[in-house]
Amino acid sequence: MRCPNRLLRAAIVILVFCAVSCAKETKIPVSDPNSNDSTVATAPTTTKVAGGTTTSTHSSQSPVVQSNPDNSTPYNGCCATQNVIIIVMDGPRYSETWGDYTFANIPNEFALYGHGVMLANFRNLGTTNTDSGHDAICTGNYENLENTGQVLPMYPSIFQEFLKATGKPAEKAWVVASKDKLQILANCQTAGWANQYMPRADCGINGLFSGYRSDDTTFVHSERVLATYHPNLMLINFKDPDVHGHSSDWPGYIAAIKKTDEYIKQIYDFVENDNVYRGKTTFIITNDHGRHLPNVADGFISHGDGCDGCRHIGFLGLGPDFQQGIGFDTPYEQVDISATVAKLLHFNMDYGQGKVITDIFR
Numbered sequence: 001m002r003c004p005n006r007l008l009r010a011a012i013v014i015l016v017f018c019a020v021s022c023a024k025e026t027k028i029p030v031s032d033p034n035s036n037d038s039t040v041a042t043a044p045t046t047t048k049v050a051g052g053t054t055t056s057t058h059s060s061q062s063p064v065v066q067s068n069p070d071n072s073t074p075y076n077g078c079c080a081t082q083n084v085i086i087i088v089m090d091g092p093r094y095s096e097t098w099g100d101y102t103f104a105n106i107p108n109e110f111a112l113y114g115h116g117v118m119l120a121n122f123r124n125l126g127t128t129n130t131d132s133g134h135d136a137i138c139t140g141n142y143e144n145l146e147n148t149g150q151v152l153p154m155y156p157s158i159f160q161e162f163l164k165a166t167g168k169p170a171e172k173a174w175v176v177a178s179k180d181k182l183q184i185l186a187n188c189q190t191a192g193w194a195n196q197y198m199p200r201a202d203c204g205i206n207g208l209f210s211g212y213r214s215d216d217t218t219f220v221h222s223e224r225v226l227a228t229y230h231p232n233l234m235l236i237n238f239k240d241p242d243v244h245g246h247s248s249d250w251p252g253y254i255a256a257i258k259k260t261d262e263y264i265k266q267i268y269d270f271v272e273n274d275n276v277y278r279g280k281t282t283f284i285i286t287n288d289h290g291r292h293l294p295n296v297a298d299g300f301i302s303h304g305d306g307c308d309g310c311r312h313i314g315f316l317g318l319g320p321d322f323q324q325g326i327g328f329d330t331p332y333e334q335v336d337i338s339a340t341v342a343k344l345l346h347f348n349m350d351y352g353q354g355k356v357i358t359d360i361f362r
């Protein structure tokens, strides 16, 4: 009877080896940046071990994006999500958000990270302006859009695709933005979609070409829309980090990032305390673009080129179908948001170029 024992031992050794070497990711501890303990705040990164190769979070290699995404992969139990809320903090640089490992400017998002998943190599690989960035998020296409609201996106957005697929009324999808020009996200140019399946929009003072309004107004309107209509799909834009950046107002820029971070926490708490939304709602918190690196052009004041300051943006996902307290340095990009939202809410992006962000799912 020694032979079976030996076989058993061999089987156990193989199992243990597999458990260690086949692990796909390494969970990283989440520490509170406000705590007084002497632990150094953990970088919001994990190591994703793919094919046995550990990639560094701080790798300077340019993102490699798969060109043939397989969106057909079934996820266990996916998806419990019935609602998706995208919050766009307009134009902070990564070095002042997730790239600052004290997380001094985004303490609320960092605390939420314990319940969610972040991407440390997430980029806008298209035009790094506001309209184009939001267009990429919503339609899954990089277009070099005129940036004052004169031109509609070419292709249908997540909002139009969702409303068409579900037959739900317009009030179940919303764009709420401090910048009036983002009203363009409610429509597109493609035949068969133009002026159809349009979401409700509440942008700027009173819609397109009416001027920007305060983020505080947008915050109040966002909560009102959530409470009144319980949309299944919503994008919220807060403008102030970008506006203060353009004004060359560094203290105002930092204060605006902190204030937006507070709005994010308040909206998250509002949703999690709402009986309709609780446990069924996914948040994606991201940016439309960053800003120039310190040694590029006028630095934090402007954006719009291909420098990594403009490209590197944040991604924090929170929801019932996502992992928790973990980060990945797998390269993903802005157009991948639409494919991921479509996966969560069970519709197709007929024209989207993105791929599902598979790493972040449970």
Ligand SMILES: [Zn+2]
Residues within 6 Å of the ligand: 090, 091, 129, 130, 131, 242, 288, 289
């Ligand atoms: Zn912007």
Ligand SMILES: [Zn+2]
Residues within 6 Å of the ligand: 291, 292, 293, 296, 302, 303, 304, 305, 306, 307, 308, 309, 310, 311
């Ligand atoms: Zn730049």
